[in-house]
Amino acid sequence: MGNTAGVGQVTIKDVAAAAGVSVGTVSRYLNGFAISPQRRERIQAAIQALGYRGNYMAKALKSRKSMTIGVLIYTLTDPFSTTIVSSFQRVVEERGYSIILADYAEDIGKLASRIRFLRERRIDGLLLFPLLPTPLLLEAIRDCQKDLLPVVLVNEQIEGIDCDVVLVDNASASFRAVEQLVLNRHRHIAIIDGTEADFVSKERLRGYCEALAAYSMPCEKKYQAYADHSSVKAYNVTRNLLSMPEPPTAIFVTGYRMGYGVLTAIRDAGLAIGRDIAVTCFDRTEFIDLFRPAITVIEQPLDQMGQAAADLMLGRITRERAGPPERIQLNTRMLPADPVTR
């Protein structure tokens, strides 16, 4: 029956009645099937007149697709991941999907319950930003895969898991960055890295070490530090580095938050970036951009990453793409500093 008065509750039945056709026919029209011209017109008129707006829930129930993708991010406050999400969203929305967003407050322990929450909403796919390759994560992913829920990972590689993933060339970007410093005659190059455990940090450290090795330079522990992705820790670490008997002449920082700390520490030590010391920093942010071209920035293709993730996801959801998981590796771009040579 439906109601004509109520608030936005015009149903397909009302439209059918107003147009003098069956509900099935209206449905056909809505889904783009062939329909006779005069009926098409009457239906269009009825929709217009009644202000019909399809009921997404009914559609989702019947078609068993929620047209919703869950996005689980470690924290909503990190512009790096939200930028990726933003472009991901743009792409999937064009195909009618919306995203429901959750974060796990950088607490791996919450991952499972957050995923459960999303799955109760019957998401059609899951975009996951892991922090660490823990067994818990592995189990959670396996669980999704068991139920054929497509999962796409961003920036993480996990032993023993076959899962679509989007990455950047962490190791080789680091290699090139450090190589450039070496070529500019730096002999004491420090690295300030995230953690010992996460995939991205490990890869970036690997690139650093390989570059030094490639030029037969020692890879000394005293020039290697972890700052746990924290700007404050990076600040302290940098001050320590600068007060060494033989301080580094170049610092390679593997993340923008730590970059903040490094830049501030250098300033507070009374040194001039780009003259007294070279800095190469992963991630391009609005703030770090203010230091160009005094520092070298490794820019990650965030938009592309979001798009790639969206393509992977949509391919799986629609089953246009089957077969083994893909591992998409995108290239960073180095925005070189005016050289600081020794």
Next chain:
Amino acid sequence: MGNTAGVGQVTIKDVAAAAGVSVGTVSRYLNGFAISPQRRERIQAAIQALGYRGNYMAKALKSRKSMTIGVLIYTLTDPFSTTIVSSFQRVVEERGYSIILADYAEDIGKLASRIRFLRERRIDGLLLFPLLPTPLLLEAIRDCQKDLLPVVLVNEQIEGIDCDVVLVDNASASFRAVEQLVLNRHRHIAIIDGTEADFVSKERLRGYCEALAAYSMPCEKKYQAYADHSSVKAYNVTRNLLSMPEPPTAIFVTGYRMGYGVLTAIRDAGLAIGRDIAVTCFDRTEFIDLFRPAITVIEQPLDQMGQAAADLMLGRITRERAGPPERIQLNTRMLPADPVTR
């Protein structure tokens, strides 16, 4: 009938059959109504055994509530708003709501279509971060209200709209900040503000002017600049200010992004923050924190804002709260610098 094999498609019917009760009874159990102990046990066992997971879509369809709140943000990459969203999310999720997130890429023109998108998902409420009080926005909100869709605004006040809103004490915070500078004997205090049009910027400028007036100081145009919330523009503006014949001895910046530009410009001018020049900045970010206590920071209670917004929203959605719109104004906190006196 249901299926026992398939992927996660156990229905309430399957549970009922397995427990030997009717679907209605299972539903009662699920919704916390009284039920006889032995049935309760059988139902629990059946749910456990089958791995039943309620179908959110079916529930939403029948109960006409999507248990979903739309969040429309100007850009996902702004940590200020995403922090608020994060705490908002935490609160509403406890009540079973999830959020679906969309941004409008700082393009007011897209607002209407973004809202339409969200409304097609049958959201139960809308949390909106406006940028400007435009007629378009006003119309969009009116449209929601007409259909009794609860709307909560963050950080915006619109003439002629009655709508729940969460704000901070922009004007009085500015007043106090500038007052403090005056008391430290600064006589040339510059303000770098967002735009001429947005509510928050206007309020912050008002506080600045009122503070100067309160101390009978001139409110000179030459010390007032807009930087459009951009760090690069703030950088340029600051350089200009510093090269005036009579440069300001204190700068009041009304947003963290512009703060980045100001701090960098001061550094590049060879001045020391907290010694040569005083800086007071709105918003506390990880980066700006690195400058404390050399600069004064006005911290907004982001978590509280999110919670307040959530409370407003849930109150409206559940109709526990009716009546006229509320305007919740929260207090910022000033983290004072070590004083730079003249």
Next chain:
DNA sequence: GGGCCTTTTCGAACCGATTCGATAATCCCA
């Protein structure tokens, strides 16, 4: 144990769409 009141259970209708078999309309060509 019977009568009466309360509480629990059952079963069916319903939410608003999709989808499919059956039926009606249309088209094409002889």
Next chain:
DNA sequence: TGGGATTATCGAATCGGTTCGAAAAGGCCC
């Protein structure tokens, strides 16, 4: 213009829950 093939339309069943009236069960008191 008629017959066969094609295409559009109708109507009913269905998705997986909630909800409500009616029926059954349980509790209490005499």
